[in-house]
Amino acid sequence: MKNLFDLTGKVALVTGGTHGLGLAMAEGLASAGAELVVTSTTPSKLEEAISYYQSKGYKATGYIFDVTDEKIAAEKVAEIETNHKQIDILINNAGIIKRIPALEMEVSDFRKVIDVDLTGPFIMSQLVAKSMIVRKSGKIINICSMMSELGRDNVVAYASAKGGLKMLTKNLATEWAKYNIQVNGIGPGYFATSQTEPIRVDGNPFNEFIISRTPEGRWGNPEDLAGTAIFLASEASQFINGQIIYVDGGILATIGKPSNE
Ligand code: GCO
Ligand code: CA
DSSP: OOOTTOOTTOEEEEETTTSHHHHHHHHHHHHTTOEEEEEESOHHHHHHHHHHHHHTTOOEEEEEOOTTOHHHHHHHHHHHHHHHSOOOEEEEOOOOOOOBOGGGOOHHHHHHHHIIIIIHHHHHHHHHHHHHHHHTOEEEEEEOOGGGTOOOTTBHHHHHHHHHHHHHHHHHHHHHGGGTEEEEEEEEOSBOSTTTHHHHSTTOHHHHHHHHHSTTOSOBOGGGGHHHHHHHHSGGGTTOOSOEEEESTTGGGOOOOOTTO
């Protein structure tokens, strides 16, 4: 039987794939044979990431642009398609978070988070889908969150965007399934990355809370996401469309338990 998880010859575009979860997923795809195209808005971070991928023997190229700027993004996607022939896999990973109580949040901050975390994935999906539709083949993976399902103090814009990203996933799956494009999402639980660093520090009660709230009893490691990314990028998931796979150590399965148990 052929290897359903093989990505040899596929080109995977990973937005913000320079660190943390994006890097771990990109590395997973590369280990399954994919060529990487990585975007960032920060040249130094991108350079560092590309050298890292190349040091591992992976084929990786970087492009600097902001996924919220639809004009520039269109030019860059065209350039990428010229240089790398085609984009087979898109991972909408780039995202930001602002932890501010809802009452105090400036509208401009709310808009910024929606722009990066929700409008950016829409822009990139629309651009990349155009040639996927012609080829009748493509995989789009949106990086959702626990906050696609649950609220929590101080993350109102992020939760609104990630809830929206879940529905963007379902809607694009609905519209593009007829072109053999699968649009799915990955919903990471709480992972040890630079993004969660401020809430993970020792002595922060949130650290203890997350460990006790997670049936697996630990923060996720970025590598825990690679398998799901490979699965959703490969033929192994060919009849899965519009789903969000939560990689959360069991958080969404449980109501939790009293803190003294
Ligand atoms: C927070 C965290 C989360 C995680 C993750 C959870 O402040 O609650 O940063 O938002 O980043 O997305 O799934
Ligand atoms: Ca970040």
